[in-house]
Amino acid sequence: SDLKNRGKCARGSNMSSDQPSEESANPQQKQKKQRKSDDGGTSKEGAWLNVHHDPVAALYTFSSCMALEDLNNDGEYKLLVGDLGTGRSNIKLKMYEGTQLKFETPLLDLPTGICTFYMDTTIPRTPAIAVASGSFVYIYKNLRPYFKFTLPGLDLNQMENDLWLQVKEDKMDATMLREALETVCKENTGVPLTARSLKFLRLEPEDCQPFVSVFKHVPLKRQSVTTCITTLHKSYAERDAVSCLVMASENSYIYVLDPEAFTILTRMKVPSAPVFITTTGLYDVDYCIYVACRDATIYTLKKGDTGPQYRISLSSQPCGLLSVDKTIITGAMDNSLSCHLPKGKRQWCVSLPDTITCMEVMDQQNRGYKAVLVALANKEVRVYRDRFLVNSIIMDDIIVGMKFGRFGREEGALLMVGRGGALSIKMLRRTVSFENKDAHAAPSQAASLDIPKKTKVFVDQTVRERDNPYAMHNAFQKDLYRIRLGAAKAFAKSLKTSSAPITTTHSMNISAQVQGMGPLFRLTITVYNSSPTVSIIDHYITFKCDYSLYRLSRPRIELPLLVPSLSYSFESMVECLDETGRTGAIDVLVLRKGSPVPLITALVKMPVSEVMVMS
Numbered sequence: 001s002d003l004k005n006r007g008k009c010a011r012g013s014n015m016s017s018d019q020p021s022e023e024s025a026n027p028q029q030k031q032k033k034q035r036k037s038d039d040g041g042t043s044k045e046g047a048w049l050n051v052h053h054d055p056v057a058a059l060y061t062f063s064s065c066m067a068l069e070d071l072n073n074d075g076e077y078k079l080l081v082g083d084l085g086t087g088r089s090n091i092k093l094k095m096y097e098g099t100q101l102k103f104e105t106p107l108l109d110l111p112t113g114i115c116t117f118y119m120d121t122t123i124p125r126t127p128a129i130a131v132a133s134g135s136f137v138y139i140y141k142n143l144r145p146y147f148k149f150t151l152p153g154l155d156l157n158q159m160e161n162d163l164w165l166q167v168k169e170d171k172m173d174a175t176m177l178r179e180a181l182e183t184v185c186k187e188n189t190g191v192p193l194t195a196r197s198l199k200f201l202r203l204e205p206e207d208c209q210p211f212v213s214v215f216k217h218v219p220l221k222r223q224s225v226t227t228c229i230t231t232l233h234k235s236y237a238e239r240d241a242v243s244c245l246v247m248a249s250e251n252s253y254i255y256v257l258d259p260e261a262f263t264i265l266t267r268m269k270v271p272s273a274p275v276f277i278t279t280t281g282l283y284d285v286d287y288c289i290y291v292a293c294r295d296a297t298i299y300t301l302k303k304g305d306t307g308p309q310y311r312i313s314l315s316s317q318p319c320g321l322l323s324v325d326k327t328i329i330t331g332a333m334d335n336s337l338s339c340h341l342p343k344g345k346r347q348w349c350v351s352l353p354d355t356i357t358c359m360e361v362m363d364q365q366n367r368g369y370k371a372v373l374v375a376l377a378n379k380e381v382r383v384y385r386d387r388f389l390v391n392s393i394i395m396d397d398i399i400v401g402m403k404f405g406r407f408g409r410e411e412g413a414l415l416m417v418g419r420g421g422a423l424s425i426k427m428l429r430r431t432v433s434f435e436n437k438d439a440h441a442a443p444s445q446a447a448s449l450d451i452p453k454k455t456k457v458f459v460d461q462t463v464r465e466r467d468n469p470y471a472m473h474n475a476f477q478k479d480l481y482r483i484r485l486g487a488a489k490a491f492a493k494s495l496k497t498s499s500a501p502i503t504t505t506h507s508m509n510i511s512a513q514v515q516g517m518g519p520l521f522r523l524t525i526t527v528y529n530s531s532p533t534v535s536i537i538d539h540y541i542t543f544k545c546d547y548s549l550y551r552l553s554r555p556r557i558e559l560p561l562l563v564p565s566l567s568y569s570f571e572s573m574v575e576c577l578d579e580t581g582r583t584g585a586i587d588v589l590v591l592r593k594g595s596p597v598p599l600i601t602a603l604v605k606m607p608v609s610e611v612m613v614m615s
Contacts, residue, residue, distance in 0.1 A: 048426040057423035060084040068405040069116040082111035109134035113229035117243040132226040154222045157191040174208040194222040224249040232279040248274035276321035292318040320359030331356040348387040354378040375399035390434035507531030518609025519576040529562040536562040544587040576609040
């Protein structure tokens with residue numbers, strides 16, 4: 001009886017221990033069911049994993065000053081950040097490994113962009129870091145300074161330069177220099193003053209003389225500053241292939257640098273100062289550089305161009321530029337996100353609820369699609385595939401910089417920096433697959449069909465023909481009449497000058513054939529009387545050519561009586577006199593005896609002659 005009671009107690013205890021596990025499992029299943037929604041298979045909370053959040057990271061940076069790269073070729077991807085510090089001090093280049101700050105080095109000026117690239121093909125494959133700061137681009141190799149590239153100098157204001165030379169020779173004091181520089185500044189000669197002179201004009205009167213004493217012996221220079229920087233693959237499109245640096249300066253120039261010698265390979269100019277830049281293609285094959293400028297225009301630069309080939313006008317100033325596949329995604333200050341083709345045609349445009357703060361490409365290579373991450377001023381980060389909103393993240397702060405890619409050994413990491421300096425890291429779940437449908441669309445809304453690009457072009461052309469039939473027909477008829485008129489004029493001119501092998505005034509046709517490999521050729525002329533009843537008499541054949549190049553055995557051939565509807569063949573040997581085998585043309589002319597005007601002409605282009613071998 002005791003054993004039975006113990007058995008019952010054991011079964012009761014097992015049942016009591018099993019019941020909570022089933023109850024605890026049910027909520028997990030409910031959560032999995034609740035995660036499924038219309039934003040790509042998971043809910044807004046379930047698509048991303050919160051990995052790390054550091055509210056006291058104290059980072060002041062933007063997306064252009066962030067990069068993810070495997071610096072040691074060990075499979076561990078690090079985060080590089082160009083920290084702007086306070087704007088005047090504590091400006092540093094920082095490197096995060098995991099969630100820890102592992103390296104930092106001071107920078108001399110505010111960074112405007114950071115990118116990583118491979119300079120050569122040496123093994124082990126370790127990339128270099130390029131930091132654009134002021135008028136220089138600092139190259140780091142193995143986190144150590146390697147090279148400093150300086151932007152080309154600009155032309156000086158000659159009057160300004162003369163004033164500083166007089167100060168150097170003690171012919172002018174600080175007060176006189178200040179008055180003269182103010183006069184030069186008001187005259188607006190076309191060449192702006194240097195940064196030294198502008199800073200000198202902003203000083204208080206008592207600080208002018210010490211400033212002049214310090215800088216009067218320093219040569220005067222005027223240099224531009226770098227506004228943005230990116231990379232362009234040189235010969236191959238692999239991830240670790242050698243790349244060229246592409247940078248834009250404040251004076252509207254685009255420079256492409258050699259990855260080894262850091263010399264300027266290509267220099268191009270755009271009409272306005274660039275603010276964003278992106279590239280596609282290979283430098284040695286064919287490439288495109290897309291530049292968004294302050295004049296609300298995107299310029300397209302191609303291989304061999306010195307200026308922009310295509311222009312895309314935006315509705316407002318650009319605040320982001322990305323290249324996704326063969327399209328250009330642009331964010332504008334009027335709260336719009338638009339997509340354009342490289343030649344300027346707009347594909348779609350989406351209105352956003354708030355101002356765009358930063359943008360980033362979400363490249364999912366293992367799943368074969370790309371999306372666009374857009375951070376807004378309402379603390380929201382949206383994910384767009386084409387024009388469809390597929391996911392959104394609500395953050396605690398406004399995101400001013402973000403980077404998506406591989407971090408550590410995990411793919412699909414999203415690193416974000418808030419306006420308050422916090423660093424947040426999220427990971428995209430491996431089971432998430434964002435579909436091309438709007439997460440905020442009504443359930444009854446019909447899904448958009450994935451139409452191939454060629455079909456889209458055909459449909460667009462059909463719509464264009466349907467909307468503008470009269471204009472297209474008139475344009476077609478106008479071009480057709482132009483072609484007919486040009487052909488008629490050319491035919492009339494050939495008949496007037498008798499430069500055609502046929503004639504309308506005489507019933508005669510002529511053709512010529514060249515045989516041989518040179519230097520001796522056989523020229524066969526065939527004359528045909530096309531008249532059914534009239535015979536032709538008193539005509540002869542002569543030739544017009546460069547007699548220093550060719551010698552003819554029969555320069556004049558008398559024509560016999562040409563019977564109607566019969567063909568007559570005549571031969572003349574042509575010898576090439578040029579030892580190099582130079583070619584030319586021979587005009588075959590048919591004339592009536594006693595008349596200097598040819599009745600009909602045939603042009604014979606002589607073939608290349610074999611080089612004569614002297615015995």
